[in-house]
Amino acid sequence: MQQPYSQGKGSTIPLGATVTPEGIRFAVWSGAAECVWVCLFDGTRETRLELKPDGEGVHALSVPGLKDGTRYGFRADGPYAPEKGLWFDPDKLLVDPYAVEIDRPYIYDARLAARRGEGGDTAALVPKAIARALPAPPPMQSPLFDPGGLIYELPVKAFSIRHPGVPEQDRGTLRALKAPAVIDHLKKLGVSAVELMPVAAWIDERHLGPLGLTNAWGYNPVTFMALDPRLAPGGLADLREAVSALHDAGIGTILDVVFNHTGESDAQGPTLSLRGLDAQAYYRHDAGGKLVNDTGTGNTLACDRPVVQQLILDSLRHFVRHAGIDGFRFDLAPVLGRDADGFHKDAPPLEAMRADPLLGGRILIAEPWDIGRNGYQLGNFPSPFLEWNDRYRDDVRRFWRGDAGAVGALATRLAGSSDVFERDGTPATRTVNFLAAHDGMTLADLVSYAGKHNEANGEKNRDGHDENFSWNDGVEGATDDPAVRARRDMDKRALLATLFASRGAIMLTAGDEFGRSQRGNNNAYAQDNETTWLDWAGRDTALEDFVSALSALRRAAPALQDTRFLTGRPDEGQDIPDVEWLTETGATLDDVTWQDPARHRLVMILRDGNHQGGRLAVLVNGDRRASTFVLPGREGYRWCSAFEGGPVPGAAVPGRAVAFMVERG
Structure with missing residues (x-):
């Protein structure tokens, strides 16, 4: 008899495969399945055992005598009506949503998407989950991250596959992050935390195979706890050991997680896990039974359903407990707060993370947009969520491109984007500033490129963002012209100096510190090749050293790491304001000069306690012409360059440059 449709109330019963001294207990949730089996594999031989209803929508069975390392999957039967969101098909082997390890990567095959009765059994095509007795969690420690620190976005394979300092057998894997050469590079840059692009096991989008392409980014997961065997051949231990090595160096680890969709895609996609267990409950559907696509990938997780919330929270806790993860960056995060009526900042999943004793103190970062209705939610996530700030990215790019009237927006971004984040008396910014990701x-x-060049993606350059606020200074792409190369070097340094001069957390994507190029491809998700693999042998070490100097300056200057909003007034007991905004002549910027469309120069003077009561000046010259900047003096103090290689005090600041001056007593 068909069970009534259930949205899933969540379960107080442990799910997944629990290894005990007596055997293994298997438990999986489905509110609509009529029958569920656990399938045990010994080589290619399969043994099916029917699970029993255990309450709360859980189907479970304890099997005595089974050991750690047992390979298994699930099958489920029930009504088959895809137009109503019912996909039960016992020919489809299903991966446990709570699997902590799988025996091989997911590989797309058209038979995985075949309709019931047409494609045959899929056991040979689907990875098997591996039951694991996880070790006792290590003692919990506070996250390693400074709110005003540097996040380093890192794709594990692309970062390490060509790194000469990584043992050859570890290249392309999480084990590479333990290499002394990698740790030394991160410490040289002053990285506060690495942000690992997705490491959970993913599947290629079905259109990539015929194009000869594969997914290089990992934003297409099937299950959420099992690591991709290509990145973690040793399973969870590889992640745990990498995190431990980074912690020993004082560096935190943030996981980029995808809880907005799965690789089961749209109605033509493969049946691999959630779809075959209870698609109606796990995915959002419209009133007509069609999959909602707020993600652009074909499906959207129903995060308003308790059973989905439980899966998300259990996945996050798993990585904190068993790998020591310091925090998470949530891809397309508005989906976490969506129900049928739209996004809610106090939605149960977001509230549950904030209140959870294990997760509430972790670093939580939202990508605050999706493609659904009212999907742009920058500034609307609750504290303590930090948020990727694309307005920072765009306004800084526009200023250095030379757009008229961009100086006011630049000042707002340098100061922490109070127009976005200063709401309801919030004292500090939650911005994550970045130039590129x-x-x-x-x-x-x-x-170097005025427009995108995504031809290699096989979509006739139609994919990727069209407006990048980029420029090419008269020559598109790579060039041997030394004058053009010199101008581009100045532009890169100016952009980087702006980033390190900005209040709030800052993020740098791996390789941007030494001038990586993707030849104009702005959507390189399908380029698992030298387009995205970092070229360590050919890197610009001078630019890398410049970034290292900027980072050292930022760490030494409390005013640059401070996340509090600026007021322009002295604090109690102080005689100088926390910020002054001046022209290059030393005059205070007023309403007229702020609005001058021809203005491309700016001075930001910050009170900075590390300089004996002095101040820190950030001098921005967005013009191609050099300019002499005049700074206000005080008796008993003098201005000097903040770091070696900066402009000489009193001299002209070069065109397209940012200078840092400190006032010392």
Whole structure:
């Protein structure tokens, strides 16, 4: 008899495969399945055992005598009506949503998407979950991260596959992060935390195979706890040991997680896990039974359902407990707060993370947009969520591109984006400032290409963002012209100096510190090749050293790491304001000069306690012409360059440059 449709109330019963001294207990949730089996594999031989209803929508069975390392999957039967969101098909082997390890990567095959009765059994095509007795969690420690620190976005394979300092057998895997050469590079840059692009096991989108392409980014997961065997051949231990090595160096680890969709895709996609267990409950559907697509990938997780919330929270806790993860960055995060009526900042999943004793103190970062109705939610996530700030990215790019009237927006971004984050008396910014990320042009391409060049993706350059606020200074792409190369180098340095001069957390994508290029490809998700693999042998070490100097300056200057909003007034007991905004002549910027469309120069003077009561000046010259900046003096103090290699005090600041001056008593 068909069970009534259930949205899933969540379960107080442990799910997944629990290894005990007596055997293994298997438990999986489905509110609509009529029958569920656990399938045990010994080589290619399969043994099916029917699970029993255990309450709360859980189907469970304890099997005595089974050991750690047992390979298994599930099958489920029930009504088959895809137009109503019912996909039960016992020919489809299903991966446990709570699997902590799988025996091989997911590989797309058209038979995985075949309709019931047409494609045959899929056991040979689907990875098997591996039951594991996880070790006792290590003692919990506070997250390693400074709210005003540097996040380093890192794609594990692309970062390490060509790194000469990584043992050859570890290249392309999480084990590479333990290499002393990698740790030394991160410490040189002053990285507060690495942000690992998705490491959970993913599947290629079905259109990539015929194009000869594969997914290089990992934003297409099937299950959420099992690591991709290509990145973690040793399973969870590889992640745990990498995190431990980074912690020993004082560096935190943030996981980029995808809880907005799965690789089961749209109605033509494969049946691999959630779809075959209870698609109606796990995915959002419209009133007509069609999959909602607020993600652009074909499906959207129903995060308003308790059973989905439980899966998300259990996955996050798993990585904190068993790998020591310091925090998470949530891809397309508005989906976490969506129900049928739209996004809610106090939605149960977001509230549950904030209140959870294990998760509430972790670093939580939202990508605050999706493609659904009212999907742009920058500034609307609750504290303590930090948020990727694309307004920072765009306004800084526009200023250095030379757009008229961009200086006011630049000042707002330098000061922490109070127009976005200063709400309801909030004292500090929650911005994550960035110039470039995995999605979009690299820093070097930003100053070398006026438009995107995504032809290699096989979609006739139709994919990827069309407006990048990029420029090419008269020559598109790579060039041997030394004058053009010199101008581009100045532009890269100006952009990087702006980033390190900005209040709030800052993020740098791996390789941008030494001028990586993707040849203008701003959507390189399908380029698992030298387009995205970092070229360590050919890197610009001078630019890398410049970034290292900027980072050291930022760490030494409390005013740059402070996340409190600026007021322009002295604090109690102080005689100088926390910020002054001046023209290059030393005059205070007023309403007229702020609005001058021809203004491309700016001075920001910050009170900075590390300089004996002095101040820190950030001098921004967005013009191609050099300019002499005049700074206000005080008796008993003098201005000097903040770090070696900066402009000489009193001299002209070069065109397209940012200078840092400190006032010392």
